[in-house]
């Protein structure tokens with residue numbers, strides 16, 4: 001198959017499905033040109049617990065994506081999740097030598113903020129600058145070239161378990177894939193679902209998948225809090241299987257077809273056919289009973305997210321409200337229930353900010369996969385700009401060198 005050097009591929013290693021999204025960089029953005037998705041059996045609550053099963057599912061999703069995109073996939077931006085993820089905020093101060101802030105000073109101040117004490121079994125996966133402070137002037141986003149003597153930075157640091165990161169990389173490598181970056185899932189989902197206005201005003205992204213609920217809080221345009229809760233749609237399915245005494249596979253089907261997160265929204269006369277276990281006769285039950293099983297579980301998940309928002313200390317800074325995404329957000333009544341629990345405006349969001357085959361990725365389930373592509377594209381652009389800036393600097397230096405040599 002053809003090799004293309006303008007591809008950015010996101011690999012979302014989820015608890016219920018592994019999906020690869022292929023993006024092609026165009027002159028005005030990025031287009032989805034392929035997607036592959038395969039059921040995932042090697043993860044529990046967002047963490048890889050079976051390497052061989054995960055490798056098999058990655059291979060299948062990559063093959064499917066390659067076939068659709070008509071090209072080889074050599075490298076990916078891989079997502080990571082699980083309750084081992086920890087997000088903390090950090091701060092540092094440096095003095096500026098020539099009172100003119102350079103790239104080196106920015107690197108120095110960010111390095112200083114990243115120098116946090118950590119156990120040996122954890123590794124930093126992201127250092128996201130929140131704001132710079134130049135001579136007590138806060139809220140600076142682009143400090144390069146500014147004058148000042150005292151230079152400070154506030155950053156958000158995300159750490160993860162070393163073995164969990166290594167397992168993600170190992171699985172991808174064993175499928176012949178190079179991993180460009182390991183990216184926190186809620187950060188990726190934010191890239192696919194948020195507008196700049198929402199980030200500025202303050203917003204919480206909640207991505208509820210099969211095994212985890214991923215949270216990212218954005219205030220003043222940057223991430224201020226991130227967390228992963230080990231709860232998701234699989235717990236709702238288990239509750240339905242036990243509550244309605246039906247096999248897990250049937251419970252999953254019933255949930256997706258008839259599930260409603262708010263029992264008050266369900267018509268009292270609606271009924272559902274529920275297959276029984278062990279060859280017993282199926283039963284006809286009220287749809288309201290199903291909603292009464294789903295509602296308390298989803299309410300519990302939202303309540304834990306609410307506690308996480310309070311713990312972050314930013315509950316008064318979320319003017320835009322909540323953005324719900326991930327497979328569970330598709331359920332009828334999910335935004336309405338969230339509005340009751342959080343008392344913020346709630347919107348359900350699917351991936352945006354991308355062109356090409358948008359119809360195939362237009363589901364909240366693909367927020368992380370598409371977000372990984374958008375994140376990867378931004379990284380690529382930043383790297384190109386650095387190379388270009390360095391090129392300009394080297395050219396200028398050589399010009400000056402020749403000029404001096406000519407004179408002396």
Ligand SMILES: Nc1ncnc2c1ncn2[C@@H]1O[C@H](COP(=O)(O)OP(=O)(O)OP(=O)(O)O)[C@@H](O)[C@H]1O
Pocket residue numbers: 013014015016017018045046081208209210211212213232233234237252255256257259326327328329330331332364365366
């Ligand atoms: N229409 C629907 N109604 C209710 N739930 C749904 C619907 N469609 C999908 N889901 C649920 O969404 C979950 C899968 O979502 P998603 O694909 O975002 O998870 P994942 O990325 O595989 O897992 P995770 O992010 O937790 O590791 C499953 O629990 C599934 O039952």
Ligand SMILES: [Mg+2]
Pocket residue numbers: 014015185209210326368
């Ligand atoms: Mg997911």
